[in-house]
Amino acid sequence: MKLLASAAAGACLAVLAAIAGPALSSSHWRPRPVDFEVAPGARTALEPGERFNLVGLRWRGASRPAVTMRSRLGEGRWTRWVKVSSYTEDGPDPGRGEPDVHGLSMPVWVGEADQVQYRLSRRVPGLRLHFVNVRGSATPADRVRTAVRRAAGTVAGIFRGGSARAAEPRPAIVPRSGWGAENCPPRAAPDYGTVKAAFIHHTVNANDYTREEAPSIVLAICRYHRNSNGWNDIGYNFLVDRFGTIYEGRAGGVGQAVVGAQAQGYNAQSTGIANIGDFSSTQQTPAALNAMARLIRWKLPIHGVPTSGSTTLVSAGGASNKYPAGTQVRVSRIAGHRDVDATSCPGNGLYGQLPALRGLVGSLPPAGSGTGLEASLSRKTVGYKRRVRLSGRLSSSSGGPLAGQTVRAQVRRGRRWKTLKALTTAADGSFALVMRPRVNRMMRVRYGGRGDFLPASSRTLRLLVRPSLKLSKLPGRGSVDKRLRFRGTVAPRKRTVWQVLAQRRKGHWKRVGVRRLKARRGRFRGSFLSESVGSFRLYVTTRPDRSNARGRSAKVVIAIR
DSSP states (O other), X not given: OHHHHHHHHHHHXXXXXXXXXXXXXXXXXXXXXXXXXXXXXXXXXXXXXXXXXXEEEEEESSOOOOEEEEEESTTSOOXXXXXXXXXXXXXXXXXXXXXXXXXXXXXXXXXEESEEEEEESSOOTTOEEEXXXXXXXXXXXXXXXXHHHHHHHHHHHHTSOOOOOOOTTXXXXXXXXXXXXXXXXXXXXXXXOOOSEEEEEEOOOOSOOOTTTHHHHHHHHHHHHHHTSOOSSOSOSEEEOTTSOEEEOSSSOTTSOBOOSSSTTOGGGEEEEEESSOOSSSOOOHHHHHHHHHHHHHHHHHTTOOSSSEEEEEOOOXXXXXXXXXXXXXXXXXXXXXXXXXXXTTHHHHHTTHHHHHHHHOOOOOOTXXXXXEEEESOSEEETTOOEEEEEEEEETTSOBOTTOEEEEEEEETTEEEEEEEEEOOTTSEEEEEEOOSSOEEEEEEEOOBTTBOOEEOOOEEEEEEOEEEXXXXXXXXXXXXXXXXXXXXXXXXXXXXXXXXXXXXXEEEEEEEEEEEOBTTEEEEEEOOSSOEEEEEEEEEOOOSSOOOEEOOOEEEEEO
């Protein structure tokens, strides 16, 4: 009997050890987050079957209904109704993908809940609720594992050193690893633009969260932005909690001009700082205002701009943008999200504090060690293996040239940037590279920094490459009911090309036929037969794909007699 009891006890200890194992590692253990979605149909009260910490709504179309939500856990009290901002945007990530307008609500942090109610001022199509759990409490089994691992982690923490803090002059910033970003990896490498202003936001969640909860809120927001909104990463460049802790947001480097998804139409010209909480009527804490002031005093000058005054941004358009694409918009260097987009963000309470924030920031000039890196392409679309020039200039924040410095022309491959060629800047800070590309490229120029000069990246450039399509010489004339045949080549090789035939009618070319042709080893054959006389125009095209833009051969006019 004693042997059986000992064996049972040993088995239990083995199970506990297996469960606790991850929390005993040298790295800080965090529960594995989970996401799930529910299409509510006609229901406005949901019990999704698992606990959640954050929830938001999305739907099809450009409608922007008023949204309120509340939640509860078990038979406890319902929280108060929270008014939630809604907005619309184009595509899965601002600046990415094909236009596809859809509506979104701001995500709401609920702490711990298993039921939610929502109200909409109007019905919307394709409504879905997206839930995120980052506390390891979604299911009863999850809660047991989390309790065991947290207890083991508490013991292990005694033997671990504390985490390093950022050194001055940069303010202390919790890195992405500090809030569990390994559980919210970016879909692709970051894009880089410029920083001319800082936009202030709020995340619209309850303000009674604890200091320990704040990192989990950042992770939950990231999961929601990535997995529900379909964005590349968390939208904000930085987040600040009510205790004055600053968190690194979107990946790419806190000292870089990372393009976020925080102010539609202006992401490539700004940095976004989100305040964790709802400041529709409540004001932000002094600790958080001071933290934002420290961040802005460091962030703007290193990008070569002062911290006071105003600047002119150029609108890139978008469904939630107040201004059409191409409009020049004058904004304060420290602005509210509502200044450029159709939103109430950052709430009346915090928006009213922006003058005080500007006062805390003060008037600092651009940093002497800041660098400016500009790059452009001679053409945005080029033919296959045709010549295109990448050029630019490296300068100090005062505008003076930085000569003899090494910059790297880079292309994006998957999630990483690969160096295409290292270049040395001339006496005037300029550099240039001549290329003959075969496929589309996302490009940038990167400066690694040297001495007192900080690293810098140019904005991301997109180069489209058209395939080369050539046809064998066709006769300028033909006869009715006599088939004309031709051959052609396509480079780079494609499996399919499309033969397009148009006829001239009443002074205009009208398409009369499209035919799919198979290409083998870069070669294809085609033909056409006309049953009537007239003037016809023939050409061959390729459709755009991941490797190339649309290609087209020369247009050949044939008279049929």
